[in-house]
Amino acid sequence: MGNLPPWLIGVLAGLASAILYAAASGGATPAIILAYIAPLPIFIAGLGWGTVMALIAGATGLVVMSVIAGLSSGVVYFAVVALAPVWLVRLALLSRAVGGRGASAAARAAKAREAHHRAVADGTRDGPPEEAPPPDVEWYPPGMLVAWTTAIAATLLVVSILSMAATEGGLRGAVVQMLNTGIVDTGELRRMLDGQGLAVSPSEFLEMVATFLPAMAGSMWLLMTLANMAIAQLIVDRSGNSLRPTPVFSQITYPQAFLMAFPVSLILGFLPGELGFAGLSLAALLFVPYFLLGLATIHAISRRWQARTAILIGFYLILIVVGSPVMLVGILGLVEAWMGLRDRYAGPTPDAD
Numbered sequence: 001m002g003n004l005p006p007w008l009i010g011v012l013a014g015l016a017s018a019i020l021y022a023a024a025s026g027g028a029t030p031a032i033i034l035a036y037i038a039p040l041p042i043f044i045a046g047l048g049w050g051t052v053m054a055l056i057a058g059a060t061g062l063v064v065m066s067v068i069a070g071l072s073s074g075v076v077y078f079a080v081v082a083l084a085p086v087w088l089v090r091l092a093l094l095s096r097a098v099g100g101r102g103a104s105a106a107a108r109a110a111k112a113r114e115a116h117h118r119a120v121a122d123g124t125r126d127g128p129p130e131e132a133p134p135p136d137v138e139w140y141p142p143g144m145l146v147a148w149t150t151a152i153a154a155t156l157l158v159v160s161i162l163s164m165a166a167t168e169g170g171l172r173g174a175v176v177q178m179l180n181t182g183i184v185d186t187g188e189l190r191r192m193l194d195g196q197g198l199a200v201s202p203s204e205f206l207e208m209v210a211t212f213l214p215a216m217a218g219s220m221w222l223l224m225t226l227a228n229m230a231i232a233q234l235i236v237d238r239s240g241n242s243l244r245p246t247p248v249f250s251q252i253t254y255p256q257a258f259l260m261a262f263p264v265s266l267i268l269g270f271l272p273g274e275l276g277f278a279g280l281s282l283a284a285l286l287f288v289p290y291f292l293l294g295l296a297t298i299h300a301i302s303r304r305w306q307a308r309t310a311i312l313i314g315f316y317l318i319l320i321v322v323g324s325p326v327m328l329v330g331i332l333g334l335v336e337a338w339m340g341l342r343d344r345y346a347g348p349t350p351d352a353d
Helices: 004-028 029-036 040-049 051-069 071-092 105-122 142-163 169-183 186-195 203-238 259-270 273-304 308-321 327-337 341-345
Strands: 095-097 137-139
Touching: 004 029, 004 040, 004 051, 004 071, 004 259, 029 203, 040 051, 040 071, 040 203, 051 071, 071 142, 071 186, 071 203, 071 273, 071 308, 095 105, 142 169, 169 203, 169 273, 203 273, 273 308, 273 327, 308 327
Parallel strands: none
Antiparallel strands: 095 137
């Protein structure tokens, strides 16, 4: 894409994102996965060519979805898929010169790339652009990016709860009704529950599912948004188009005020009614950053281990297949947040992790 004008890259990224999102509207489980990677093209355009290109991509996706499925679908697409990447890209490209003032390192890199592309088009230069930022540049912390992504996910969750507050049963009632209208076969569910020896009726089981489903959906959105951002950074970095260096995952930290959000939400969860439901849902969502902090702690401590790569691969396989260690990793993140395990046990700091 080196010779394409940047605005066209933004348009193509938005078109690709909208197509991925629209393909998931059929409701089939394999297709739904496409909706989770719909933000990826926007992240690539933004992290490789700047915030304006991410905004162009998001606006293009909004127009395409509005034409395909109506304005309301376009607005939902922009709110759920495009808004977070545009904002996170803007934050990720913030930088400052340590001990002095100056233009953003990302802006300098973007200008250097534009000059390089013009030179390539004129035939006066060949090879990758020379755009390495100076070593005294401080970039926006990755922990703050996680905090902002979590805040956006929490906002979407709260808006969903409030939008259904006036309906019977609130958001939980709406989810139960959705599950009962063709998504779940009640007869098949009853046979499954009887086969497992569970003394609950299908309606009671669906109510339990509805209690946790909003938080699960929000947590999945949070994880996939961060995953898309990380994958996009890897792609633009490998292709030589990155506007910022790739953060070191094992060094991630969170601001103290952000760490307090989880216990506050957990306390709210003990209240009755929709307020308690909102508190529990937010607590489940806010546990995800601690899970990521636990993973970062494992990466940092494991630098002292022999056969580190093989051990980490085995650990992630167990995490994916079994699933139950997720809670333990999150608890490790809680301990790290308040006790600083990495400061005591981490190995030498690598250039990337």
